[in-house]
Structures are given as C-alpha cells and as structure tokens.
Amino acid sequence: MKQKGIALLITLFFISSISLIILKNLSDSEQFIDQSSLNSSLTQLKLTKNNIEEEVLGLTSKYNDNIDELIEVASIGIPFEYGDINISIMLDNYFQNGCLLSKINTQEDLLNLCGETIVENISYSYDFIELLKKYNINNPIKNKKQLEFFLDEYINETKDDKIVLVKDSFNYEKFDYNESVSYIQCIYNINHQGLDANGEFIFKLGEEKTKYSQFILE
Numbered sequence: 001m002k003q004k005g006i007a008l009l010i011t012l013f014f015i016s017s018i019s020l021i022i023l024k025n026l027s028d029s030e031q032f033i034d035q036s037s038l039n040s041s042l043t044q045l046k047l048t049k050n051n052i053e054e055e056v057l058g059l060t061s062k063y064n065d066n067i068d069e070l071i072e073v074a075s076i077g078i079p080f081e082y083g084d085i086n087i088s089i090m091l092d093n094y095f096q097n098g099c100l101l102s103k104i105n106t107q108e109d110l111l112n113l114c115g116e117t118i119v120e121n122i123s124y125s126y127d128f129i130e131l132l133k134k135y136n137i138n139n140p141i142k143n144k145k146q147l148e149f150f151l152d153e154y155i156n157e158t159k160d161d162k163i164v165l166v167k168d169s170f171n172y173e174k175f176d177y178n179e180s181v182s183y184i185q186c187i188y189n190i191n192h193q194g195l196d197a198n199g200e201f202i203f204k205l206g207e208e209k210t211k212y213s214q215f216i217l218e
Contacts, residue, residue, distance in 0.1 A: 041195040042217070048085060048190050049199055049215050056091070056186050056201075057208045064206055067182070086191040094185035094202050100171045101141050104132055118169050123160040131157065141172040144200075144214055173212050175202075183211065 063070060074091035081087070099114035107129060111119055122128050131154055141147050147170060155161050175183055182205040190197045196218035201210040 041193045044085065044192045045190050045195060045197045045217070046215075048087070048192070049197065052087070052089065052186070052188055052190075052199070053201055053210060053213065056089070057203055057210070060091070060184060060203075061206055061208055067184070067205060071184075084193055087188065089186065089188045092185050092187075094183040096171055096175050096183075097169060098171075099169050100174060101132060101147075102136055102172065102174070104129065105136070114169065118166045121162050121166045123162055124158045127158050128154055128163075143172065143212070145216075147172055173202075175211060181205075 060067060060070070071091050071093060074089065077088050077090045079086070079088045099118060103113060104110050107125055110122075110125060110129060119125060131150070135141055135150055139146070141150055147167070151163060151167055154163065183202055184205055185200065185202050187200045188198070190199070197215060198218065199213070199215040201213040203210045
C-alpha cells in the first residue's frame, strides 16, 4: 500500500511538472507564432512533445528507485488536461526481440534472428531478403515510418499481405542489454484544439536522452 502511495505521489508530481512547463511555454509559443507562419495548434503540439520527453526523462531518472511502482500506475495510461491541451501518457518496460533488420542478409539470418513463427508469415522470404539488402546498403531502416514504407514496397511487389500479422516483430534499432540496464517505452497522445498527435520514445533508465523517438500528426 505504501509503494502504491509513493507511485501515486510521483504520478501527481509528474502531471504537475508537465502542466507547469506547458504553462511556461504557452507564452513562448505565442512569441514564436508571431515570427512564424505555422499554425498555433501545431506549434503547441511540438512544444508539448518536447516538454513530455524532457519531463519523463528527468522524472524517471530522479525516481529511478521507484520505477516499478510508477510503471504499475502509468502502464494503464495517465490522462490529464491543462487548459485546452489534453494529454494521455503511458509508460512501460521495453524488451526488444531479436529480429533486427540490419542484421538480416540471408534466409538463415531470418530464421535465426526472427524465428519460425515470423518466417511462416513471410510467403516470399527470398524477395523479402533481396529487398531488405538493398535497403541495408542504400537507406537503412531507422524508424517506424521507414519500416512501414519497406513493408508496403514488399507487399506491392509480392502481393503478400500476410506479413502485416508480424510487422510489430521487426526491429530497426540495436539496444544493448545487461543485468544493470533497463529500457522504458513512453507512448503518448496530445490533442490541442482538435488537432491530434501521437508520439513514442524509448530510453535507457537513468539517462536523460532518448534512444528512439517518433512523433506523428494525425
């Protein structure tokens, strides 16, 4: 019970910290808008995205010892609103599987790194690997959008849409794991005056920088 109380307190402080920094940046965004043609909602979404990353990284680092309790609360999502900004944030542990696309050059690599279940859902593994090798040489996949573009190209070439069943099993970023290293995933949604954005970032617990980050306007 005490641990849950600590987690709730940290969560409330977390919400309060983001709310305060959003308030500060409301005036900053107004000044920025005067010097820019960007839509005010778009500007505020981008500022809020930066605020969320900064606060999540700082607070999880500060409360490293209570991270399990915090994740227990935050893994189901923390919704809150401040003014006309609505935010939902979810934190969870992140565990990477071995299906790293940059390491796949042969069918043997595909089987060893990804496993039989994934291979069974790639009807044309030769074509998949040949296309992937071109990407790995010319334009390595570094984010989710590039991964989706690659899969779309594979599907267009082969008409094999069964691969979408395992698309979430592919990785494009190598994370180094050991007993003392933990990674956290933060998924969030921001709504400001009817404009929506979704974001995701992954970071090593205790470090105040992201390992991977993505921000998409709906």
